[in-house]
Amino acid sequence: MKFLFVTDLDNTLVGDDEALEKLNQLLSQHRQEHGTKIVYATGRSLALYRQLLTENQLLEPDALIAAVGTEIYYSDREDEPDPVWSAQLSVGWNRDVVVATGANFADIVPQPASEQRPFKVSYFVTERAAEEVIPRLESLLKERGVDAQSIYSGSKDLDILPRNSNKGLAVQFLRQQWGIEATRTVVCGDSGNDIALFSVGEPRGIIVGNAQPELRQWLKANPAEYRYLAKADCAGGILEGLYHFGFLS
Ligand code: GLC
Ligand code: MG
Numbered sequence: 346m347k348f349l350f351v352t353d354l355d356n357t358l359v360g361d362d363e364a365l366e367k368l369n370q371l372l373s374q375h376r377q378e379h380g381t382k383i384v385y386a387t388g389r390s391l392a393l394y395r396q397l398l399t400e401n402q403l404l405e406p407d408a409l410i411a412a413v414g415t416e417i418y419y420s421d422r423e424d425e426p427d428p429v430w431s432a433q434l435s436v437g438w439n440r441d442v443v444v445a446t447g448a449n450f451a452d453i454v455p456q457p458a459s460e461q462r463p464f465k466v467s468y469f470v471t472e473r474a475a476e477e478v479i480p481r482l483e484s485l486l487k488e489r490g491v492d493a494q495s496i497y498s499g500s501k502d503l504d505i506l507p508r509n510s511n512k513g514l515a516v517q518f519l520r521q522q523w524g525i526e527a528t529r530t531v532v533c534g535d536s537g538n539d540i541a542l543f544s545v546g547e548p549r550g551i552i553v554g555n556a557q558p559e560l561r562q563w564l565k566a567n568p569a570e571y572r573y574l575a576k577a578d579c580a581g582g583i584l585e586g587l588y589h590f591g592f593l594s
Contacts, residue, residue, distance in 0.1 A: 347379040348592050349525045351410075351516050351542065352533040352583065354387045354394075357553050359401050360579035368580045369404050371593060376404075384519060386410040386512040388498065388538050391418065392459045413496060413504050413538050414515040415464035430510075430518055434464045437492030438507040446485050452478050453503060464507050472500040479503065498537035499557055512538060513545030520546075531592055533583050536560055547571055551586030554578045 350372060352358045358365065375381040385406045387394060394411055397403070409418040415434060416426040443466045447453060452474035456467040470478060479495055482505075486493050492508040513532075520530060531549040532542040536557040543550040543563075549571050552564055555578040564574060573589050575582030587593040 347381050347525075347529070348375075349382045349384065349516075349520065349523070349530040350592075351384045351386055351530065351548075353512075353535060353539050353542070354385055354389065354397060354403075355535075356555060356579065357533050357535045357539070358385070358403070358580055358583065359397065360555070361581050362401075364577070364580035364584060366402065368584050369402065371584075371587075373404055375593070382407045382523065382525070384408045384410060384516070386414065386516065386532075386534075386539075386542060388413045388502070388504065390459050390462060391416070391424075408519055410512055410515040410519075412460075412462045412465045413506055413510075414512040414541065415462060415506055415510050417515055417518065427518075430515070431464070434507045434510045436507075436509070438464060439491050440464075440466065442489050442491050443486065443493060443505050446482065446489060446491075447505070449485070450478055450482060453482070456502070464510060466505045468503045468505075469501055470497070470503045475500075475503065496538050496541075497559065500559070502538075504538065511541035511545075513541030513543070516542060516548070517545050531587065531590060533586065534560065535579075543567075543572060549573070549586075549590045549592075551575055551583055551589075553582035555582070 383406045417430045453468040453470045460467045493505050494508050496504045527546040527548045533551040535553050537559040540563050552574045554575045573586045575585045577585050
């Protein structure tokens with residue numbers, strides 16, 4: 346039966362070439378035979394996604410969720426993000442105020458220009474500074490009337506996004522468009538920006554064996570039978586989870 350396969354890229358789908366080749370082959374066959382849909386959900390901008398494509402053998406996805414869920418691209422309209430989704434994110438968002446507020450904090454360093462997007466402002470922050478700085482930044486943004494959320498990943502990346510967007514909400518948007526149930530959806534990830542994939546609705550979830558501490562901690566606090574912590578890393582862990590849930594047999 347057809348299902349919706351959603352995966353993060355860095356250190357989830359990508360990282361073990363041999364396992365990736367096997368997974369690609371099985372997914373590609375499943376898509377051909379059953380109409381299974383393949384979606385990548387990445388923190389990368391479209392530019393950095395394209396760079397990754399030059400370095401790895403990836404299947405062409407049916408949709409690409411980029412910039413931590415703030416942009417959705419389809420294979421037949423590659424350069425223009427879904428305008429309906431973008432319009433939803435504009436409500437309550439003010440990018441200029443986020444940038445000006447961020448500039449008050451010496452401990453947060455802006456990421457490269459390619460990763461600064463219309464609905465995503467990104468910084469590098471050490472783990473030590475993060476604990477103290479993020480709550481202060483959040484409350485200042487609230488005071489200034491910006492409806493934002495902060496997402497911390499891999500003990501270094503801090504993304505500020507509109508409240509109503511993240512990877513999980515973007516997947517929900519696609520599910521509604523395509524008419525696919527959460528129970529026929531499987532999401533895979535390794536780090537903080539993937540938590541929303543697992544927590545929006547109740548999709549089947551695969552946490553790869555090499556997951557970051559922030560995701561492991563979250564899983565410990567939010568265990569469920571539809572969330573599976575794999576033993577193997579990266580694509581090997583994804584394969585393990587797909588068999589565990591019976592999406593592959
Ligand atoms: C990717 C993006 C970066 C983001 C990080 C975590 O590495 O390029 O901008 O901060 O994912 O979401
Ligand atoms: Mg990742």
